[in-house]
Amino acid sequence: MENISPHHPQKIPEDLKTYAREMRKTMPDAEQLLWYLLRNRRVAGAKFRRQHPVGSYILDFYCVEKKLAVELDGGQHSEQQNYDQQRDAYLEQQGIEVLRFWNNQMLLETEAVLESIYLNLVGNNPSPASGRGAGVRAVK
Known part of the structure; x- marks a missing residue:
């Protein structure tokens, strides 16, 4: 499979860009809270982008420098594992x-x-917890 750089050297399909823009306007409460806390390099001086396209996917929050994506999942994700x-x-x-x-983890x-x-x-990567319900799950 080809290695697609997350820095957009290839043209992003117009429908994907439009969808990402729409998602930025309609963020759920948990995403709004996390964006407030991550924006302007507030955590470890890292710059995050929100609703950032990579390949044919859109990442909730993405730090290019660290190649770290943060995803907040609602209830629909239990059905789309x-x-x-x-x-x-x-x-x-x-x-x-x-x-x-999970969204409720972000809020609570x-x-x-x-x-x-x-x-x-x-x-200092913590050991990822097993499974979605147990906390953070890091994919390495």
Whole structure:
């Protein structure tokens, strides 16, 4: 499979760009909170982009310098685990690490989510918990 750089050297399909723009306008509460906390290099000085296209996927939050994606999942993700696994495998092939959190974790355990993101950014990756319901799941 070809290695697609997340820096957009290839043209992004217009429909994907339009969809990413629409998703930026309609972020759920958990994504709005995380964006408020990540924007302007507030965590470990890392620059994040929101709703960032990579290949044919759109990442919720992406730090280009660290090749770190942060995904917030709602209830629909419990029914689309195969899709998420394929997506994560593709991103892993691109050298992108994926951290996944449930929306309710972001809202109820904000400090723990930020700590996990911070530790991954500074290179002290915590051991990922097994399964989605147990906390963060990092794809390496």
